[in-house]
Amino acid sequence: MNSPSVSSKRNDRVNACPTGLNPRRMPDHIAVIMDGNGRWAKAKGLPRIMGHRAGVEALKRTLRLCNDWGIGTLTVYAFSTENWGRPGDEVNFLMALFERVLQKELDSLQQEQVRIKFLGDLDLLPPGLQQSIGEATELTSANKGIHFNVCTNYGGRRELVVAAQRLAARSLKGELDPALIDENVFSGELFTAGEVDPDLLIRTSGERRISNFLLWQLAYSEIHITDVLWPDFDATALREAISDYQSRSRRFGALDPIDSDYSDNS
Numbered sequence: 001m002n003s004p005s006v007s008s009k010r011n012d013r014v015n016a017c018p019t020g021l022n023p024r025r026m027p028d029h030i031a032v033i034m035d036g037n038g039r040w041a042k043a044k045g046l047p048r049i050m051g052h053r054a055g056v057e058a059l060k061r062t063l064r065l066c067n068d069w070g071i072g073t074l075t076v077y078a079f080s081t082e083n084w085g086r087p088g089d090e091v092n093f094l095m096a097l098f099e100r101v102l103q104k105e106l107d108s109l110q111q112e113q114v115r116i117k118f119l120g121d122l123d124l125l126p127p128g129l130q131q132s133i134g135e136a137t138e139l140t141s142a143n144k145g146i147h148f149n150v151c152t153n154y155g156g157r158r159e160l161v162v163a164a165q166r167l168a169a170r171s172l173k174g175e176l177d178p179a180l181i182d183e184n185v186f187s188g189e190l191f192t193a194g195e196v197d198p199d200l201l202i203r204t205s206g207e208r209r210i211s212n213f214l215l216w217q218l219a220y221s222e223i224h225i226t227d228v229l230w231p232d233f234d235a236t237a238l239r240e241a242i243s244d245y246q247s248r249s250r251r252f253g254a255l256d257p258i259d260s261d262y263s264d265n266s
Ligand code: FPP
Pocket: 034, 035, 036, 037, 038, 039, 040, 052, 055, 056, 059, 077, 078, 079, 083, 097, 098, 099, 101, 102, 150
């Protein structure tokens, strides 16, 4: 049976769903690789950092739309473990931007009941940013609205290695029988523990790569790639992505009953 919060979320979704989308087939969890900030800025003759500033506006827009449309979880790729290889000025700008935006938007996140979490190796982030992350995570932890996960200094392979290390340590201490490690136990050690896997992955700017993002969690996600550059991502682009998702037949490796020779016609 559905808990009251799940069914009321479904009702909200039926009310809020934009025309043209099926309210009963909305994704519960959307993951986004926000790509194309630099190209957006270059096309306008602006410095790359202006692309990141505009990217923040696209992110605020997308979070609000997902919340309004009853999406349960939005997980975005803000900074990868590989992004440290960018020029120092750009990395410093991004770190300062994350901290500033987090502080500036905290009140509205709270008002809109957003539960924010940062996923990744947070210990390596600048101390001021770590502090803002700690405060925002704590303040919003009991919120009942959308789960908003910001992957920061995140790498999918690193996440899997750390999960394996944790399980090995528990086994060595005698707390865990290695034979009992199954997919549930394993996913409980990931940054996304307790979250449903993404139904839909959106990647902007036309690139066709996973780029070390949520390697475990994306196993059965539908992938939507759009040429729209991240700063231009808006309600139309999100509607198109969800409409594409709704057109897919999700079989999770099995057969569609209608296509199956084994279907029971009796
Ligand atoms: C990719 O575009 C974008 C990033 C590496 C940064 C994304 C960050 C934001 C949108 C800001 C998020 C803010 C908060 C508070 C979480 P790119 O620079 O790789 O663009 P390019 O491929 O065109 O060069």
